[in-house]
Amino acid sequence: MKRSSADRWMGVAVRFVPPVVWMVIISGLSTDSFSADQTSRFILPFLHWLLPSATPETLALIHGGIRKAAHLTEYGILALLWYRALRRVGAGWQTRAGLIALTIAAAFGGLDEFHQAWVPSRTASIVDVGWDTLGAALALVLCSVFLRIRKVTLEGNQNQVQEGR
Secondary structure, eight states: OOOOHHHHHHHHHHHHHHHHHHHHHHHHHTSGGGSHHHHHHHHHHHHHHHSTTOOHHHHHHHHHHHHHHHHHHHHHHHHHHHHHHHSOTTOSOOHHHHHHHHHHHHHHHHHHHHHHTTSTTOOOOHHHHHHHHHHHHHHHHHHHHHHHHHHHHHHHHHHHHHTTO
């Protein structure tokens, strides 16, 4: 049965809208509202409550670590969304789609840092592009491992069924 034009467009939208929406969200997180000064207003009091004997320097270090973890997470999600959009359905790990997803995430990380250079309360940093790219790469490696393990498990189950176990 042939798919209609509307069905094809819906399929494209389902695959490509999520990564684009996530890019918009990341751009929103790159505004003054999510600068270190702003996030410290609620993260530092929470950390102080959680770790009452920690020094201000320790709390500031943990706050910075939380912000770097956010870079890893944001761009890991972005890479996975792009991988999902680019891969062929039904196939296992696809290196080409993974490399393209990684490239898109890294390039967007660079664009995001360029954008932050124009936001007065933010600073652009090539190091943050590295964190973004590392987050994307780690997520894609984990995805690759998961898909390969799943493939081996499914093949093993199929072999057991065929052998009558």
